[in-house]
Amino acid sequence: MSAKDRRGETSPRIRDVAAAAGVSYQTVSRVINDSPNVRAETRQLVVDVMERLRYRPNRAARALGLGRARAVTVVTSNTTLYGYASVLQGIEEAARLLGLAVGVRVVESESAADVRHAVDYVSDPTAGSVVVVAFDPAGAGVLRMLPPEVPVVAATEAGGLPGAGCRMIFLDERQAAAAATRHLLGLGHRTVHHVAIPSEVPAGARQAGWRDALDAAGRTAPEVVQAGWDSRSAYLAGRRLAADPDVTAILCGNDDTALAVRRALFEAGRDVPGDVSIVGFDDVPGAAYWTPALTTVRMDFAALGRQCVSVLAGGPEVELEAPRLVIRESTATPR
Numbered sequence: 001m002s003a004k005d006r007r008g009e010t011s012p013r014i015r016d017v018a019a020a021a022g023v024s025y026q027t028v029s030r031v032i033n034d035s036p037n038v039r040a041e042t043r044q045l046v047v048d049v050m051e052r053l054r055y056r057p058n059r060a061a062r063a064l065g066l067g068r069a070r071a072v073t074v075v076t077s078n079t080t081l082y083g084y085a086s087v088l089q090g091i092e093e094a095a096r097l098l099g100l101a102v103g104v105r106v107v108e109s110e111s112a113a114d115v116r117h118a119v120d121y122v123s124d125p126t127a128g129s130v131v132v133v134a135f136d137p138a139g140a141g142v143l144r145m146l147p148p149e150v151p152v153v154a155a156t157e158a159g160g161l162p163g164a165g166c167r168m169i170f171l172d173e174r175q176a177a178a179a180a181t182r183h184l185l186g187l188g189h190r191t192v193h194h195v196a197i198p199s200e201v202p203a204g205a206r207q208a209g210w211r212d213a214l215d216a217a218g219r220t221a222p223e224v225v226q227a228g229w230d231s232r233s234a235y236l237a238g239r240r241l242a243a244d245p246d247v248t249a250i251l252c253g254n255d256d257t258a259l260a261v262r263r264a265l266f267e268a269g270r271d272v273p274g275d276v277s278i279v280g281f282d283d284v285p286g287a288a289y290w291t292p293a294l295t296t297v298r299m300d301f302a303a304l305g306r307q308c309v310s311v312l313a314g315g316p317e318v319e320l321e322a323p324r325l326v327i328r329e330s331t332a333t334p335r
Contacts, residue, residue: 012053014314021049029098029313037099071101071128072309075118077138079104081229082255082284083301087133087155090305098313103127110137119145129153131308134161134168136198153308158205169307169320173281176297176323177209178216180251180279183295183325185217187333189249189277195225195237195261197253206281210251227253231260238264241276248276248334255280255287255296262290262330273332283326292329299323 014032018025023046030038031046038046049055072095078084088104095102105127107118119142122130130152132143143154143164152166158175160168184192194210203211207224214221225241227234234252238261241247252258258280262272270276272292280287280296287294300321307318 012055013316014055015316017046017049017053017055020053021046025315026097029315032314070099071103071126072131072312073103073105073122073127073129074131074133075105075107075122075139075142076133077107077109077136078229079106082282083135083299084133086299086301087305087308090302090307091131091309092305093302094306094309094318098309100128100309100313107138107142110141112141114138115141115145118142119147123147123150129312131155131305131312134164140164151312153311155304155308157199167311169304169311171299171301171304171320171323172205173297173299173323174205174209174212176299176325177206177251177281178213179209179325180281180295180297181210181213182217183327184249184251184277184279184331185213185219187249187277187331189334191219191222192249192251193222193225193241193247195227195234195241195250195252195257197227197257198229204253206251206253227257227260231256234260235264237261239268241265242268242270249279249331250276251279251281253281255282255284255294258294258296258330259290273330274335277331277334279325279331288328290330295328295331296326297323298326 014025014028018028028046031043074088074091076084092102105118105121108114130150132139132152132154134140134143134154134156140161146152154166154168156168156170158170158173181192196207211221225237227237234257241250242265250261252261258278262278265272265276272278280294283296283298287296303318303320310318
């Protein structure tokens, strides 16, 4: 479907050009980006069609080929955690198809100095277009400080970030967290405890979904137990919950947190799922092979990364698989 411009008139999109020229949208993107990997006759055909349709690439797409390097720079505070690494994987896959170089700029912390250094780096035209992984305060700080002339797309928590004026793409983890909480309540648990991971907003999407489900069921939400990104803090949170015999169900902020909580329960002599049911988040590749296999929410982070690049290149929307609960062995009816 074609978009409408500011005057309300229908304007062609990259898929319209591709269809009229009989080529793929990736080929049109390569022509826009002046990629050498396009035959001369194909390039001329696409240019002719763009002129005939009066197609004008969006600002981000133009920046990829004109005035800024044919590259994508990813700004992130972490390259090893599963969600971050999977977004990076999707970005690299999509950029490689378009002949774009990919660079990574790690923002060391959320301090003003580190954020400013990252902003200054990607504001240079040699950095190309920018994808900010804004799952945390450091990434969000960079996103809010970027000057308006920098073409940028952000991967964020569900709902996006207040104060950021760029295109933000996210998965609906709030609804998925609510579904995971309803699953535990449906098994007969009186309530569900939550070990939360850091978030840019006071109550992250996963925590908000957990609370939504408890409120809808008329249950009082227990105090949130906060953990960091590290396994040690999650393990200590697990020890705190393991000491409370009333705790029978725990929703963890991610699968790494769930693994550490599981260890704390094991050391306290509390069986999973006999005594306590655990649900994780993200569905890391090893989650199906734990003992017991982890019930968790599957998140399509790689598609999130591919969609960020597609938006920058003026390509079609990438289908994002909705987060969904994968039920395995770590949840059961309470004794």
